[in-house]
Amino acid sequence: MERDETPRKGLTRRDYVKYGGAAVGGGLLAGCTGEGGSESTTDAETESTTETATETATETETETPEDSSYSVTMSPVGTVEFDEPPQSIFTRLTHHAGMAFALGRGDDVNAVNGPAYYDTTWKQFTARLPGVEVDWADLYPSWETSKEKLYELDSDVHLADPAWVVQLEQWDMDDIEEVDDNISPWFGNSLSGRHASPTDEWTGDYEYYTLWEQFEKVAQVLNEEERYEALAAVHDDLLATIEAGLPPEDERPSVVLLTAADIEKQIWAYTVGNPGFMTSHIRPLAPRDAFEGAIESGSNVDFEALLEADPDVILFLSGMQPNVSMNDLRATLEDDPVAAEISAVQNGRVYPQGARYQGPILNLFQLEMSAKQFHPEEFGAWPTSDGGPYPEIPEEEQLFDRQHVADIINGEF
Template identity: 50%
Template sequence: MRERPVSRLTRRGLLKGAGAASTGALLAGCMGNGANEETTTDETEQSETTTESETDETTTEETQNGYAVSMSPAGTVEFDAVPENVFAVFPQYADMVTALGHGDALNSVYVPEMTGTTLNHYAHHLDGVSFEWDGLDDPLSNSFSKEQLYALDSDVHLADPAWATTQDNWDGADVEEIGSQVAPWFGNFYSGTRAQPPEGYDDYEYYDLWTLFGKVADVFRERERYEALAEVHTNLVSTIRDQLPPKEERPSAVRVTLAADGQSFYTYHLNKPGYWLADTRPLGANDAFADEDWQSLWGTVDYETMLEADPDVILHLWGLTPSYSMADTRSKLENHSSGSQLKAVENDRVHAAGMRYQGPIMNLFQLEMGAKQLYPDVFGEWPRYEDGDPYPEIPENEWLFDRNRVADIVAGRGE
């Protein structure tokens, strides 16, 4: 079992002195470069009553020269000040730091235009909240490189060191070098799908989305802001689960992405463990592909398989991002000889979904969105999403959570 030395963060510059994946593949769900998504055998089911809403207890410890925060697989990381220059790979961390009021500290995120535009589709409804993405580096645009991390000279890397060892031209020594010469790592990737981490990380721990968010909040010393947002989330999940119809009366649904050629679908489970499913699992829909074993949480199916499943509702992943056109998707389905026969297509229940790389802001809106798409008779009709528009306007009396409360928390108005 690998030992985890205590990492240390000082102000930017004080640690100096010693010495890719394509957009299409990532959007489809194939992480590549060692990011194995095979689920562990003891984590393939989760009770429907299990909630991810419980407020995480603080993981911060005061030290002689600052404070320390613990999270697997980074271990205990010491800070002498709140990070002011922050590296991130996946969008959930951009969402988290924005929710904590530190979005302007980010120097990078995967596909900044996609991440930033999508996050702002939601933040459009939060007064005083926005994410300025223009000018951010893309850490995966030209492979994941040590040179970029040295150049960015960050105060913390919100990325999983275990994941980093799986990238091209990286190994454990490279990860340790960056952690000691630039800034520590603080991220957890494999909880996204409860996947098996790389060799050497036998003590890897899995977290749900809001526990992970709580640990990031402790890095930024924003415990009160986190707890306030976690309360909103807890109430939202309770509101949804208290009103769900009996399982036998719930719709069948699939979460898919139509392939670029329009001839097949990337498919994802709805109710398996992992924070990538934090917006579908609490909704409890009947997964039309629940019995499919793809040896991962995503697979591919053709139209024949889709027709056999014939779900009541199709949730099109990435549909609310600028990376896909829902108008084109619907047109391809409607004009395909088999696609046009799908129940969801005939009944106009092909809906735009968000992204799996969700943080707290996205998660709140995507839970509400999914609840309305799956259970319009219970939670109110979902307005049709138009390409390029923000998250649709919903009458205040049909909100499932209070946008004004969230905006006040994120903007620092009396959290």
């Protein structure tokens, strides 16, 4: 959606914020003084007035602040203009909340999907970042957000994808535009998670971004480009380390990503090679898809289907949560006559994972953990654990510097 350039009647809330002093103060002053009493002045009066006016103009030019507005462009919202970095930040999905967090703005987030769950998830990783904390447990749960709540929150920016929000039952395009006009702009892209198709309103205009491409744009919005550049350098180094250590393709494991409320009754399987940032912690390792394209990502499967695919590695989403016991999960699989025949179960290669809607910091950790889970000989073994928090890995076996990342988040780099 491109920004609407059609003139609107009156000043919206955002217009008032943008033009406040100039439109109200400057406009009224111009109306009072712009045409007053200059036609009957004498030469002396003109000379004196000219000198005074010149001095006043010089003082005014010195005192008038420079225009600090800036714009950032991203699909599907187009080019969005900001007068100053947003302070309060609405997010709907946690890849956006994770971006704000990585840029030292986690405390300015006022809403997140599943706040208690994702607050706990992030804490499993921040435990390994000295001096870094997250506190989202009591925020507004924004998955089924309402327009009325957005008015109440009165955020400076909505890091949320309007092309996804409009798919909620209570939303339409008029609501999307109303929020943009009267509260603050939308700036988010979520369909890039798995390259999902937008609804008809956005067809042809929607572009997909990697996690880190989108992170760069969010950093521009929040005026935190230096933090982004520092974290991007860590990410580049980590990818280079992984690329240098990858074994030949025929030596890479077959992998499946699972989640289940009850592993014996209902399992969802996600393929690992599909495009989008949901697999950005797995795809750089180029594992083989255990299902070889036979199922769509997110399909229901049973133990028989898993045995037929026979993955070398099983990754279990939510396995980092403190209320999830990976030991119990492994025992359940080992005790089932069908599941016990799966190679990953027989070889003790059933591992926890964190979240697919990951921000940059979780992406760093999950790249490291995937590398260790897939290729322990090259990257060091992943410590067998019952779940979270992220295990303490010896410094010489870490694939990125925890203290450096913590310093970047805290602005001390």
